[in-house]
Amino acid sequence: MHFVKRILANCNQTSNIGMETTLSVEELNKREAEFDAKIASGITIEPKDWMPERYRKQLLRMMSQHAHSEVVGMLPEGNWITRAPSLARKAVLLAKVQDEAGHGLYIYSAAETLGMDRSEMIDQLLSGKAKYSSIFNYPTLTWADIGAIGWLVDGAAIVNQTVLAKCSYGPYARAMLRICKEENFHNKQGYQIMAYLMRGTKEQREMAQDAMNRFWWPSLMMFGPSDTNSPNSGDLMKWKVKLHSNDDLRQRFIDRTVPQAEAIGLRIPDENLKFNESTRHYDFGEINWEEFKQVVSGNGPCNKLRMKQRADAHTNGAWVREAAAAYSAKKAASKN
Amino acid sequence: MSSKNALIEYCLRIADNSSILAHRLSEWSGHGPILEEDIAMSNMALDLIGQARGFYAYAATLENKGRSEDDLAFRRDAREFVNRNLVEQPDHKDFGTAIMRSFLYSCLSYLQFRTLMNSNDETVSGLSAKAIKEVIYHVRHCGDWIVRLGDGTEESHQRITDSLNDLWMYTNELFEQNEVDAILLNDGVGVDLTLLQQDWLNLVKEIFSQAQLTIPDVGGYQSSGGIKGLHTEHLGFILAEMQFLPRAYPDAIW
Numbered sequence: 001m002h003f004v005k006r007i008l009a010n011c012n013q014t015s016n017i018g019m020e021t022t023l024s025v026e027e028l029n030k031r032e033a034e035f036d037a038k039i040a041s042g043i044t045i046e047p048k049d050w051m052p053e054r055y056r057k058q059l060l061r062m063m064s065q066h067a068h069s070e071v072v073g074m075l076p077e078g079n080w081i082t083r084a085p086s087l088a089r090k091a092v093l094l095a096k097v098q099d100e101a102g103h104g105l106y107i108y109s110a111a112e113t114l115g116m117d118r119s120e121m122i123d124q125l126l127s128g129k130a131k132y133s134s135i136f137n138y139p140t141l142t143w144a145d146i147g148a149i150g151w152l153v154d155g156a157a158i159v160n161q162t163v164l165a166k167c168s169y170g171p172y173a174r175a176m177l178r179i180c181k182e183e184n185f186h187n188k189q190g191y192q193i194m195a196y197l198m199r200g201t202k203e204q205r206e207m208a209q210d211a212m213n214r215f216w217w218p219s220l221m222m223f224g225p226s227d228t229n230s231p232n233s234g235d236l237m238k239w240k241v242k243l244h245s246n247d248d249l250r251q252r253f254i255d256r257t258v259p260q261a262e263a264i265g266l267r268i269p270d271e272n273l274k275f276n277e278s279t280r281h282y283d284f285g286e287i288n289w290e291e292f293k294q295v296v297s298g299n300g301p302c303n304k305l306r307m308k309q310r311a312d313a314h315t316n317g318a319w320v321r322e323a324a325a326a327y328s329a330k331k332a333a334s335k336n
Numbered sequence: 337m338s339s340k341n342a343l344i345e346y347c348l349r350i351a352d353n354s355s356i357l358a359h360r361l362s363e364w365s366g367h368g369p370i371l372e373e374d375i376a377m378s379n380m381a382l383d384l385i386g387q388a389r390g391f392y393a394y395a396a397t398l399e400n401k402g403r404s405e406d407d408l409a410f411r412r413d414a415r416e417f418v419n420r421n422l423v424e425q426p427d428h429k430d431f432g433t434a435i436m437r438s439f440l441y442s443c444l445s446y447l448q449f450r451t452l453m454n455s456n457d458e459t460v461s462g463l464s465a466k467a468i469k470e471v472i473y474h475v476r477h478c479g480d481w482i483v484r485l486g487d488g489t490e491e492s493h494q495r496i497t498d499s500l501n502d503l504w505m506y507t508n509e510l511f512e513q514n515e516v517d518a519i520l521l522n523d524g525v526g527v528d529l530t531l532l533q534q535d536w537l538n539l540v541k542e543i544f545s546q547a548q549l550t551i552p553d554v555g556g557y558q559s560s561g562g563i564k565g566l567h568t569e570h571l572g573f574i575l576a577e578m579q580f581l582p583r584a585y586p587d588a589i590w
Contacts (some may be wrong), residue, residue, distance in 0.1 A: 074366035074374075081362045085581035085590035086406045087355070087392070090362070091385045097365050098378035105371050143581055143590070193590075201588050309367070312429075317369020319495065320431045323488025330487065 039240050044170040047113035055239050059169055060114045061130075062241065064121040067107035069133035070100045072125075075309050076140040076302070077149055085143060092189050093146060099182045106179065110171035126311050134292070135222050137300030144197055144204075144211035150190015152212075152219040152257065158183045159253045160223070168240040191260060198264040205265075212261070213269045220284075221292045223250040229289075254282050342519040343457065344395045345418065346526060348408065349516075349563060351391035352419035355409055357441060358384035359574055360423065361434070369431050376477055380438060383470035390463045410582040414572045415565040422506035422559075424571045432485050432492070433499040439478035440503060443539045444510045446471045447532045456524035479543045486547025497549060504552045506559045510536070514563060 023031070031050050038045065045051055074097045081097065084090035108118045124130035135153050140146060158180060165176035197208035224230055224246040236242040244252075258275075261268055272285035294300065337345075361381035368374030392405035403411075423441055427433035449471055452464035485496040511529045520526025544551065560566070581590065 071366075071371065078366035081365050082359055082577050083580055085410075085588075087385055087389050087409055088406075089590055090358075091382055091389075094362055094365060094378055094382055094385070098375055098382070101366075101371050101374045101378070105375075108371075196590060200590075201585065203585060204588050313367040313369070316367075316429055317373075317431060319489070319491050320369035320373075320485070323485050323492030326492075327484040327488040 039168050039238075042240075044173060045168050046170045054235065055241075056114050058235055058239075059172065059241060060111060060116055062236070063107055063111035063114070063172055064116070064124065065131050065133075067104050067111060067121065068125045068130055069136065070104035070107060072132045072136045072306050072310060073153075074100045074104075075306055076136055076138070077146055079140050080143060080146050083143070084146075089193075096150065096186050096189065099186065103175075103179050103182070106175040107172075110175045113171050122314065126307070126314060128298070128307070131296070133222060134295040134300060135218050136306060137295050137302045138214065138218050139302050141214075142207050142211060144194070144207040145215065147190050147193030147197060147208065148211035148215040150186050150188075151194055151260075152190070152215050153222065154183050154186040154190060155257055156219050156222045156253050158187055159249050159256075163243050163249065166243060172241075191264075194266065195264045198266060209266060212266050216269050217287065217291075218295075220250055220254070220287055221295075223247070223253065225289070225292070226287075251281055254284055258282055337515055337519060339519055339523050339525075340398055342516045342523075343460075343525060344398045345516045346520055347391040347395035347398070347460075349418045351388045351395065351408070352417050353423050353441070353445075354384040354391070355388035356417070356419045356571070356574060357423040357438065358382075358388060359578055360425075360427065361438065363427075364429075364434060367429060373431075377434070380470075380474050380477070383467075383474070387463070387467045387470070390466070394459050394463065406582065410579045414567055414575055417567065417571060417575070418563050418565060419567075419571075420506070420510050420512075420562040421568050421571075422503065422510060422562075424568060424574060425503060425506060426570055430495070430499065432496040433502065435478050435481045435485070436496065436499040436503055438474060439482055439543070440507055440540065441510070442471055442474040442478060443536050444532065446475050447535050447539070448527055448529070451527040451532070455526070460525060475539075482543055482549070483547045486544070486549045493548065496547070500544075500549055501552045504554075505557055508554075508558045509560050509562055512560060512563055516563075 032052055035045075035050065035052060035055075038049075045055075077093065077100075078097050081090060081093050084093050108121060111121065112118060121130065125132065135156075140149065161176045161180050161183060165173050165180055167173050167176070194208050194211075197204040227233065227245045227247045230246055233242060233245065237245070254273075258268060258273065270285045272283065274283050275281075276283045295303070298304075358381040361377050361384070364377045365374065365381075368377055388409065389405050392408045396403050396405055396408055420441070422437060425433075425437055427437060446468065449464040449468040453461055453468060455461040455464065482496060485492040487493070511533045513529050517526055517529065521528050541551065559568070581588075
């Protein structure tokens with residue numbers, strides 16, 4: 001079994017970690033210049049290529065955070081699998097949440113090329129050292145929330161990830177390409193749930209609008225702080241890990257989502273939202289950054305619950321992982 | 337009972353088994369011991385939902401009362417469900433119990449579909465031919481885990497032994513038959529489960545011997561009656577959860 005090997009492996013990866021300490025200042029400068037030139041000419045960076053330590057660290061932070069988001073993101077939607085209203089909806093939702101697990105796997109694997117084992121990344125998540133997307137700290141209260149998440153949350157993720165598919169780190173970019181294809185399907189199934197609700201009974205329409213009201217603003221927050229207040233953006237943009245600013249991507253999401261909402265009769269819960277003829281974009285109201293700050297720092301409605309759910313799964317599964325490793329070791333020993 | 341009514345009942349049995357076991361497996365989504373296993377359990381659940389849909393849809397067509405596959409899954413009460421009681425048993429988020437439950441059921445399911453592939457009823461044989469490919473994977477996947485857990489650590493051996501001991505009382509019932517089976521056997525449509533019991537035991541024993549597990553002593557209470565709609569207390573809760581939306585909003589289309 002693949003993962004057993006991984007459990008048993010002693011994280012002895014042959015990456016460039018630690019090499020910088022042996023380099024002279026001249027050599028380091030030379031390599032950085034070569035690296036910058038590569039980035040400038042659009043050549044992707046691959047795991048065995050030399051890279052500045054800060055690049056590796058920032059990417060690892062971003063990619064592990066992304067992988068954690070996929071995995072924690074399974075929880076709010078998983079909350080409705082056993083209550084899906086038809087067999088077809090249940091199968092689609094189950095497959096979607098399963099896709100998220102798959103995305104988590106791709107991205108963990110891609111992140112491992114930067115020299116950190118998956119189990120270590122998971123430890124960082126569970127200890128609270130690593131973050132995940134704050135959107136998953138909001139509860140799913142009705143079936144319509146499943147529509148809202150697929151449509152808005154996956155929609156926002158697509159805007160982010162389509163750009164990431166062109167980022168400078170090869171393994172990340174390639175993972176994004178594959179993931180985007182599946183996210184497009186998720187986005188459509190979410191929109192379809194909302195469309196069905198909006199042409200359904202009065203109660204269904206109210207359910208859909210309520211989900212829209214609760215998920216709209218948190219979805220906008222998914223793009224992160226405004227450009228004037230985004231601490232990591234500078235370096236990431238220089239290295240072409242980020243290709244557009246948070247505000248640009250947020251605007252792109254709003255511009256494509258508002259007409260979709262209108263098409264099925266959903267109101268956007270923002271009285272300042274208005275199409276601006278001169279900019280050809282939607283103007284929108286002020287995001288509640290205090291709420292964002294609170295949720296990011298652990299004070300959202302479900303932060304504690306999500307971490308408890310992840311920690312419980314990890315703890316309850318420990319004996320299974322140990323058994324698999326022990327069995328695999330026995331088999332290996334009996335072969336020798 | 338007419339042949340048609342027997343066939344409807346037979347399809348409902350297969351579909352109920354599949355949908356209830358799928359429900360139990362789907363409870364694991366996001367909570368597996370490792371990401372790979374989360375994916376595998378969802379896969380099994382998805383296969384089972386597909387099987388349930390096929391057999392519910394066929395039952396709905398045969399009865400021709402304007403009911404859909406979803407009406408059959410979401411608008412029948414516990415006493416009308418005809419699944420075997422094994423599949424509705426809770427696992428309390430114990431991975432070994434979940435795997436053991438699926439293993440014991442999948443071994444039967446495999447043998448049953450293998451025979452039903454040659455059913456005189458074309459729809460039954462077609463659905464079975466599709467299902468068997470999936471079920472072979474379920475047997476293999478769960479069997480592999482049982483060996484790993486049985487022959488893993490002392491703790492895992494004890495835990496999987498406990499799961500086996502807890503679930504064994506639901507295995508006799510897997511082979512219970514009634515008038516429905518007699519009619520369909522006579523029509524060349526169904527299977528004689530009594531003929532499968534020994535094969536099932538051999539299959540199960542083979543894996544257990546690799547896993548260093550022993551079959552519990554048969555004694556004490558043996559579950560009975562799932563095919564007559566006599567269930568354990570757990571089914572009512574599964575249905576309360578599963579059927580909530582269609583029941584709460586009877587006019588809604590989702």
